[in-house]
Amino acid sequence: MTTLARAIRAALLTADPRQKCFATRQVARDWRSDKLAFVFDVPMPDQPAWPDAPELLPPAQMPKRRKGGSERGRIALWHALAHIEFVAIDLALDMAGRFGAEMGEDFVSDFLAVAADEAMHFALLARKLENLGSHYGALPAHAGLWEAAHATRGDVAARLAVVPMVLEARGLDVTPATLERVAASGDDNGARILKRILDDEIRHVGFGTKHFLACASSRGCEPESYWQELVKSHFRGFVRPPFNDSARLAAGLSRGFYATIAY
Known part of the structure; x- marks a missing residue:
């Protein structure tokens, strides 16, 4: 029987986007079907395998996306969203593979x-x-999305605090406005995609919050102040309003976590 760690590592080291998707979904199916041993016998890579394209640029060098309904602007929007979701595959795989032995099977x-x-x-x-008429890799993409994972590779609480509870929670804030613009442009297919992503991301942030609360409890820490401490120590960016408080609350993330450090 293949070990869980080896299956996850193999998916992380799959560079081709389509094949990474196949490999990831196979790992999830095999785990649900009890085909993978709960054994962590290989380390996770410091960086996943990625395709040669898109070109990854530092945030400051990323071209500004033009607002509006031009074809170029629409392609840039969907390309940026595709890149976020592509990196999110590796973020979730690494979470399970790097911290699963410590956190258990439910995690x-x-x-x-x-x-x-x-x-x-x-x-x-x-x-x-x-x-x-385009494809993933046709435009440059943000190089900084993996940085948060690398910076928190040594502590599951820090990883949970930053990735699901800051980065993914930010998606809850910004996706509704994007969905409204897409729907207003008459793009019903695009609006359905964004609605599906938003609904799923609420659940994803909820998983992160659930396991963070358990981690804080096991360490004897008050959750909100502990989260704030970890974010200040491990997150380079800012926790900025406006917030989608209702979606965040649906994910278990109350204002007590983020209101006092937002600016």
Whole structure:
């Protein structure tokens, strides 16, 4: 029987986007079917395998996306979203593979489910790009999305605090406005994709919050102040309003976590 760690590592080291999606969904299916031994006998890579394209640029060098309904602007939007979801596959796989031994089988089940969702999201967005006459890799992409994972590779609480509870929670804030613009432009297919992603991301943030609360409890820490301490120590960016308080609360993330450090 293949070990869980080896299966996850193999998916992380799959560079081709389509094959990474297939591999990720297979890992999740095999885990649900009890085909993988709960054994962590190989380390996770410091960085996953990625395709040669898109070109990854530092945030400051990323071209500004033009707002509006031009074809170029639409392609840039969907490409940026596809890249976020592609990296999110690796973030979820690494979460399960790097911290699963410490956190247990329920933790692994949750984050392999997240990884499978992110693979599905990427596939929907890649197909959207193709329908617009483009493809994933046609434009430069943000190089900084993996930095948060690398910076928190030594502590599961820090990883949970930053990735699901800051980065993914930010998606809850910004996706509704994007969905409204897409729907107003008459793009019903695009609006359905974004609605599916938003609904799934609420659940993903909920998984992160659930396991963070358990981690804080096991360490004898007050959750809100502990989260704030970890974010200040491990997150380079800012926790900025406006917030989608209702979606965050649905994910278990109350204002007590983020209101006092937002600016």
